Amino acid sequence: MKSGFIAIVGRPNVGKSTLLNRLVGQKLAIVSPKPQTTRNGILAVAHRDGAQFVFYDTPGIHKPANELDRHMLQTVVQTLKRADLALLIVDVGDPMSAGDRRALDIVKKTRVPIVVGINKIDTRSKSQILPIIAGYSEQHELAAIVPFSALTGENVDRLEGVLREHLPEGEALFPEETVTELPERFFVAEIVREKILRLTQEEVPHQSAVSIELWEEGEALTRIEASILVSRPSQKGILIGKNGDMLKKIGTSARKDIEQFLGTHVYLGLHVKVESDWRDNRRVLGELGL
Numbered sequence: 001m002k003s004g005f006i007a008i009v010g011r012p013n014v015g016k017s018t019l020l021n022r023l024v025g026q027k028l029a030i031v032s033p034k035p036q037t038t039r040n041g042i043l044a045v046a047h048r049d050g051a052q053f054v055f056y057d058t059p060g061i062h063k064p065a066n067e068l069d070r071h072m073l074q075t076v077v078q079t080l081k082r083a084d085l086a087l088l089i090v091d092v093g094d095p096m097s098a099g100d101r102r103a104l105d106i107v108k109k110t111r112v113p114i115v116v117g118i119n120k121i122d123t124r125s126k127s128q129i130l131p132i133i134a135g136y137s138e139q140h141e142l143a144a145i146v147p148f149s150a151l152t153g154e155n156v157d158r159l160e161g162v163l164r165e166h167l168p169e170g171e172a173l174f175p176e177e178t179v180t181e182l183p184e185r186f187f188v189a190e191i192v193r194e195k196i197l198r199l200t201q202e203e204v205p206h207q208s209a210v211s212i213e214l215w216e217e218g219e220a221l222t223r224i225e226a227s228i229l230v231s232r233p234s235q236k237g238i239l240i241g242k243n244g245d246m247l248k249k250i251g252t253s254a255r256k257d258i259e260q261f262l263g264t265h266v267y268l269g270l271h272v273k274v275e276s277d278w279r280d281n282r283r284v285l286g287e288l289g290l
């Protein structure tokens, strides 16, 4: 039996969360086309015959500009310290970028074995991918390099096989039924945040946070009230939208996903609150579990 902790790391937007969801076969981590989608370490266990993979999705590695960013980077470093293996994801469309090198430097410092995963190969031809693999092969410290597509699933089996080879021998670390240790309300807040990331633009997605204020499970319906935190009154206006249209759109879209996730009917109430510059406010970050 093989088992161990694998930290999925890399710069923002390379597809770490998309890969995590595919590896565990269900949507746990939120995904969006905007960078810095993931803010927390997200544990997800994949149970296989003869192996247990304990994956950690992590925030994208980028230069911190505020307290929230510093916390995110801290999360990456702490996760790497606990990991048996680092899976460094890069984007085939922009390999060896300054961001990738920065991420590689951070991983190297922790001295964990590194597997590089070159993602999004569905966007390039084979002849374009080979030189990129060759480029990474010159980095002597790497345990392996695997090209794949988290979106289509191409070569993800092979990636998993390579990770298995590099996992230590050991007994299962989690019971068979455990997929994650995070509570349902974390994922519900994340689903609301995913809709904000997808439906709003510019600074609004990155200056929004979601916290669950009320959770009441009834016979036929779960009643959930959540507040959306923003940094400025203008952002509140954008989130609410003309006649409340934007907030309605976010709410409807989130409720559908939450109902599917919880497997029950849901009433979702959303409220927008302004908390100026919350990303630099330790008290607020603490309340948000960040």
Ligand SMILES: Nc1nc2c(ncn2[C@@H]2O[C@H](COP(=O)(O)OP(=O)(O)OP(=O)(O)O)[C@@H](O)[C@H]2O)c(=O)[nH]1
Pocket (backbone or CB within 6 Å): 011, 012, 013, 014, 015, 016, 017, 018, 019, 030, 031, 032, 033, 034, 035, 036, 037, 038, 039, 058, 059, 060, 061, 119, 120, 121, 122, 123, 148, 149, 150, 151, 152
């Ligand atoms: N074409 C293509 N797009 C992908 C692939 N994997 C992920 N994406 C897209 O890339 C974008 C970012 O994906 P995420 O999974 O959120 O990326 P991430 O690395 O978790 O990003 P952060 O949480 O911000 O660090 C989304 O629009 C995904 O649909 C892939 O294999 N091919």
Ligand SMILES: [Mg+2]
Pocket (backbone or CB within 6 Å): 016, 017, 018, 029, 030, 031, 037, 038, 057, 058, 059, 060
């Ligand atoms: Mg992510």
